[in-house]
Amino acid sequence: MNTLDAIRQRRAIKHFDPAHQFSKEETQQLIELAMQSPSSFNIQHWRLVNVTDKALRVQLRAAAHDQAQVTDASLLFVIAVDIKAWSKDPARYWVNAPKEAQDILVPWITPFYSSDEQLQRDEAMRSAGILLQTMMLAAKGMGYDSCPMVGFDFKKVAELVHLPKDFALAAMLPIGKATKPAWPKPGFIPQSEMIVENHF
Template sequence: MNTFDAIRERRAIKHFDPTHQFTQQETEQLLELAMQAPSSFNIQHWRLVNVTDKALRAKLREAAHDQAQVTDGSLLFVVTVDIKAWEKDPARYWINAPKEAQDILVPWIHPFYSGKEQLQRDEAMRSAGIMLQTMMLSAKAMGYDSCPMVGFDFDKVAELIHLPKDYAIAAMLVIGKGIKPAWPKPGFIPKSEMVIENHF
């Protein structure tokens, strides 16, 4: 599937084949594609909790208001972010870059984020959002469906996955073989409202 078709055909699917399983190769391919997503300073804030334990999935479903896709999808990821990833050995994010790029960009990271709590969280969430879309489009291109989710008890999910300090949950993402199409797209705001020329 080409990129344009994947963008237009991706939908938040709620009904999945509970018997379908991803192969290890498919899962690895999906994760490798997710790694291609861009992030600020290449920090890659995302940390994906791949939930394979059925009992844990059942508890997460309960925390998600009994939404069936949590247990029925082939894959379930709790997408978290390490808000403090910027200060954890930042040179490693540029290890393969030319030395001149490393010498410029790595020293910028600390002053850019230090003392700016809101910016740290915002950048982590932006990175997660881009990575989520990359995963969803990759899944669609592989012939699968997905459902990004925020309709759950964040505190309960954090407790269930033992979320570390300085981490936050961005979303849950279900991927699998859809068995019922989504309803028609509900509508778009007009482009005249979406696009502002130069200034408001």
């Protein structure tokens, strides 16, 4: 599918075919496409919990106010972020870059993040948002649909996936074969409100 069409056609789908399964190759392709997402300093804060355990899916559905897409979608990813990823061997994020780039950028990472916990969290969440959009467009391009979710008990989901210390949850992302279309797009704010020329 054309990228522009995928952007226009992507919707949050609530009804999925529970009998449909992704092949291993399709799942791997989706993950490889997700890996192309950009992140500040290439830190790649995201961690994807690929929930394949059906019993765990049922528990996650309960924690998500019984939303059917949690169990019915072919794939379910719990998207987490490692808030302290910036401090974990930052040179590894630039291992394939030219030495000139490594010498400039790697030394910036620790001083940029170390004294600002709000920035650490904000940057991790920004990275997760970019990853989510990449995955949703990739899924649409592959002929599938998705549903980004934050309507769940974050504390309970963190317990269920054994979220490590210094990690945070960003969203859940069911992906699969839609059985019902989304309702019409609910509306857009006017561009005159959305676009600000130069300053507010």
